[in-house]
Amino acid sequence: MRREAVVATVPVAVAALLAAAGPATAGTTGAAGAGDPYFPLAGNGGYHVSHYGLTLDYDPKSRHLDGTAVLTARATQRLTRFDLDLKGLKVTGVTVDHVKAAHRRDGQELVVTPRTALRKGRTFRVTVTYNGTPAPVTDPDGSPDGWIPTDDGAFVAGEPQGAMTWFPADNHPVDKSAYDFSLTVPEGHTAVANGVYLGKRTAHGRTTFRWRQAEPMAAYLATVTVGRFRIEQYTTRDGIKVYNAVDPREAAEAAPVLKKLPSVLEWESRLFGPYPYRAAGSIVDHAPDVGYALETQTRPLYDSAPSLSTLVHESAHQWFGDSVSVTRWKDIWLNEGFATYAEWLYTEQHGGRSAQQAFDALYARPASDALWAFPPADPGSGENIFGTPVYARGAMTLHELRRAVGDRTFFRILRAWASAHRYGHGTTARFTALAERESGKDLDGLFHTWLHTKGKPRSA
The missing domain is CATH 2.60.40.1730 (tricorn interacting facor f3 domain)
Structure with missing residues (x-):
């Protein structure tokens, strides 16, 4: 979100x-x-x-x-x-x-x-x-x-x-x-x-x-x-009914990004499994005092014209956060870490920097940085659920998992997670159990270090 x-x-x-x-x-x-x-x-x-x-x-x-x-x-x-x-x-x-x-x-x-x-x-x-x-x-x-x-x-x-x-x-x-x-x-x-x-x-x-x-x-x-709003309606080649509502003041800047929505959903469907809903779209408002976007189900809500990375993020939430929802707010990294890692993957697969480069840039931050302030799997309070560790360190956890199990198994884990809990709920414990079951590896140390431990890990 x-x-x-x-x-x-x-x-x-x-x-x-x-x-x-x-x-x-x-x-x-x-x-x-x-x-x-x-x-x-x-x-x-x-x-x-x-x-x-x-x-x-x-x-x-x-x-x-x-x-x-x-x-x-x-x-x-x-x-x-x-x-x-x-x-x-x-x-x-x-x-x-x-x-x-x-x-x-x-x-x-x-x-x-x-x-x-x-x-x-x-x-x-x-x-x-x-x-x-x-x-x-x-x-x-x-x-x-x-x-x-x-x-x-x-x-x-x-x-x-x-x-x-x-x-x-x-x-x-x-x-x-x-x-x-x-x-x-x-x-x-x-x-x-x-x-x-x-x-x-x-x-x-x-x-x-x-x-x-x-x-x-x-x-x-x-x-x-x-x-x-200016309204745009169409049906994708996958049969998804798209409805975009855009404040005229944001229309010119939003247009080239919203044009990519069908291709973003197709790309995410290949990675995560079938799109969970019959409808999609965007609401682009002119709300300068809000300061955020939200993955409102089927139709994300933006306070201004979104960047492509924000569109990718909120669209990924349709699988991770909307279809598969948290059981407790402390598990919100299952929403935000996954959507952030989707941004990294999109950039990596569309000619930009690799996910490893994104990881390395974050890991270079000093131990005093807010990135290491609390463990992403339990932020500690409602005040922290939208903090940097939930998003960025949550994504880093997924990258560490990818490195540990290999690409083929990693993407199988993501698809299995979205499929097994479609329209339901998940927890951190369920995800880690699924990752171990799909990979056949003991991943307790990895998840303890990256999800449950405060502070900067000693090595990447």
Whole structure:
């Protein structure tokens, strides 16, 4: 991101993760968090959301949002009460299976008490109506996150906490869901979301855009970015539906980079396996105060015209981070180290410096450099998850693995990782086990040195 399994088995896998990952629950109350030590209140216990239906109406001039969220979920324990993540905004009504439910606010938690208890295994539907002026949260590293107003709409980027600023969610990567969006904005504006574009309808000066993200998606990867955009649509020779939305102020600089998107996706598909989604594209906004891009699923979001290396990075996340998601935020090197190494590989295979040269340039940094400040497999806090070691030293770890096992085995490992956990989740332990299994080598020393040890290794 920033700065710089088969589908049929997914619900079972998610239920197991939620049951194992969440903190202990008291009786029949769903936990207020998914148990992540970096963001203790992110996500919730007691249920899995299979689908979000989001109906939003936004006025960029007044910055007012009206929303209705319909969550289809399954109870993973008996529930007399459960939480949703929602920060700010006024909740005007909550129902569970069309019956009015009691609700109250507790910080970023929307606490819902259905009229009757939900038995374990029951599928239920929660409808929340809400409105207000959405605003971003400030992440531990000082970055804005969530619904970020712009001069012509909103830049909506949710990693790691921001989804809760614009819709009620089970806001942790451990819970992934399908989405349908219905987004209404003033005529002349465009509202861009994830997945396949289903069309638009204009009436009485307002235009409604419809989108569908069918493959599972973590809440932080959802977007509904609004602005005055130039739109480009086409289908690649692989059948991927591309939708690009570009702020006119960024169009000239962005055009030559976006033109390469189909070839970048083809190149990454050869290395990592089939592209995971039916749709692709880019959202290039003019948001100079944001300072980062985000791998929003199927359609990465850029605060300005991206460089080619940034396009390669965010596209690689569609495999590593979006399709294969982290189980805990401390494992984020599995997202960022992999996407950074994709940049190195692209440069190496397109006439630029080799991955070894990129590695050597980093290793030349002194022991006092921030690159060696903490181990990439456990940054230690939410403040560090977007730090240099996660990206650069994460990529260095992959290069060390490549050198240890050879190119043929290395690329087999990457494809196996993307395939085995497609639409699911991974952990550092699972990746290292896979690497040892595919290579037939004991790699404990390598991974201990490069992933789990603070400071500069003595030798490369």
